[in-house]
Amino acid sequence: MGTDVFHSEVPMTVNGSGHSPVVDHRSTLLDVLREQMDLTGAKKGCDHGQCGACTVLVDGRRVNSCLVLAVSLEGCAITTVEGLRDADGEGLHPLQRAFIERDAFQCGYCTPGQLCSAVGALAEAEAGHPSHVTGPDTAADAPVRLTKEEIRERLSGNLCRCGAYPHIVEAVEDVTRAEPVGQDRSGQDADGTHGTQDEVDA
Amino acid sequence: MKPFRYVRAHSVEEATAAHAGRAASRYLGGGTNLVDLMKLGVERPETLIDVSRLDLDGVEEFSDGSVRLGATVRNSDLAAHPLIRGRYPVLSQALLSGASGQLRNAATTGGNLLQRTRCPYFQDLGKPCNKREPGSGCGARDGVSRDHAVLGHSAQCVATHPSDMAVALAALDAQVELRGPQGPRTLPAAEFHRLPGDRPDRDTELDHGELITGVVLPSSAAGLPSAYRKVRDRASYAFALASVAVVLGVEDTRVRTVRIAFGGLAHRPWRALRAEEALVGQEPTDEAFLRAIDTELSEAEPLRDNAFKVPLARNIACDLLRHLAAAPAAPTS
Structure with a gap:
């Protein structure tokens, strides 16, 4: 092509x-x-x-x-x-291990999305991003502590038709209590920028 | 999906120039609604002009205290911005009550304003819809109308606007900045979206080819108590059955400033000007709130399935007004 x-x-x-x-x-x-x-x-x-x-x-x-x-x-x-990898770049990401330990899936179809979503959600909370259930008096520049309620809200964009939600929430909660959370292999620059983009088809 | 050309714009001028003269061009922001509508066949562009990487992704404060939101700021970043959380909590709350974390990471300020109704008849090519295909009829008016409008609808269209953000912007007296082939202009956010009338195919006052470059929040609402309340079928990740944005300033036991906008009730965010007029100068009592909101909602004309929206909207508006009347003013700096 x-x-x-x-x-x-x-x-x-x-x-x-x-x-x-x-x-x-x-x-x-x-x-x-x-x-x-x-x-x-x-x-x-x-x-x-x-x-x-x-x-x-x-x-x-x-x-x-x-x-x-x-x-x-x-x-x-x-x-x-x-x-997804752990902090050493070799083993499973802590969220993947927690999903296994907590039996946080049944058919597994939604699991890759749940995992990537949870990785993103943890980073957002670490960066201080609020959610719909974050209290209005929470400091704007500090990481948000992820309660079960916060985890449920932040992962509401990931449906699980097997209904494994309680275990998914527990798995994510386990990881929020045990830093560091590992890495993704995005190859992203430290400042989050990417290269220049040329017009593809004017 | 029809094949299309793709152009990445590197400047606002380049974007509007690429759009000029092409009837079937669309600007691409986060794509969360446009790409979906293309899959459904509702949108069939011949050219997509990608504006998502334009240098419009900042939130800046001006010396007069107003704040400008760039058109390509992502919804999640806007909701988390300290200026927005601190001075315009209603906007942060509205954004966070909409969509999911993934969608908010992609959706832009401009794109959020331009998202289209989720009326199932609009999204289904097999059904009549005057918005999608003028003259074909309205499937919703005598169909399943639970999610539809109770205010300002017409014989042609009973769709609601789905945005939460736009409801907050209407209550904040925000201004939408546009750039088109004829140059720049500004529209009040509360007048940016239209009522359907006999042209339901036109969602907004935007002219073809005009690009949203930003939104300005005036300093007048900064730091006043404000909040957003939304009722939906699920606890999260659902469109509003009814929602309300309120900005309320009380001084010396009198209402000095009040702005109320409803979501989920009409083809555009419904600014409750009659309720506001009834409240200014009054004591902020439960009775005054109820009387004012009832004045506004007395012109509601529910459809077969959605009469519940009127008391629902009344209850959340009165409750939020009471809540804000008891709140201390937020910091202004």
Whole structure:
């Protein structure tokens, strides 16, 4: 497949490695990951941003990969469930271990999205981002302590049709009590920026 | 989905120039609604102009105390911004009551304003919808109308606007900054969205090709007690059945400043000007609040399935007014 007015080459980093897939402009990140890169961890649940099974990290931020056009991601660093690692970069991410220990899944279809979403949610709380249930008097520049209520609210974008929610919340709670939480392999610059982007198809 | 061209704009001028003269062009922000509508076949652009990386991602304070929100600031970053949390809590709360963490990380200020109704008849190509296809009829008016409008609807359209953020902006007297081929202009947030009338295909006053570049929050509401309350079918991650944004300033036991906007009730955020007028100068009592809100909601015309929205809106508005009347003023700096 070559580039033309409807296709573009999109350099990006996926789980720490550089890739330059040629993508149909219609392709979502989810489709490119699954169909062109054989990274089938992220799942197509609803394909409309309603279930969260497709959640991945883009430049360290969790997003629904089914609603992100791959062509818009030039220079971005993507982390999928396959790229999650512990702080040493070798074993399972602490959240993955906690999910196993807490039996936080049944069929497992939503699990990759739950994990990536939880990684993102922990980073957001660490950065002091409030949620709908964060008290108005909470300091704006300090990490938010994640209670069960906070975890449920922050992960509300990830549905689990097996209903494993109680164990998912416990697994995430376990990890919030045991720092450090590990790393993603986004290859992101320390300041969160990415390279310059050229117009793809004027 | 139809094939389309993709252009990344590097400046506002480049974006509007790329859009000019192309009827089937769309600006791409976070894509959380547009990409979905493209999958559904509701939107069929020939060219997408990606404006998500324009240099409009800052929150800046001006010397007069007003605050400018760039159009590409992500909803999650805006909700977490110390200036917004401290001075305009209603906006932070509204943003955090909408969507999910993943969606808020992608959605932009401009895109949030331009998201389209989630009326199921609008999203289903197999159903009639005057908004999607003018003249085809309205499936919702005599259909399943539980989520639909009770105020300001027309024979042509009973859809509601889904944004929480826009409701807070209407209550804050925010101004929406636009840039089009004819140059820049500004519209009050409360007048940015339209009532459906006989042109339900037009959601907003935006002209074709105009780009939202930012939103300005005036200093007048900064630091006044303000809050957002939303009722929905689930505890999280659902659109409003009814919501309300309130800014309330009480001095010497009298209401000095009050701004009320409802969400989930109409085709646009519903600024309750009659209720506000009834409250200014009054003592902030339960009776005064109830009387004022009833004045506003007396013109409601519920559909078959949604009469419950009127007492629901009344209850959350009165409750929030009472709550804010008892609150100390937030810090202004």
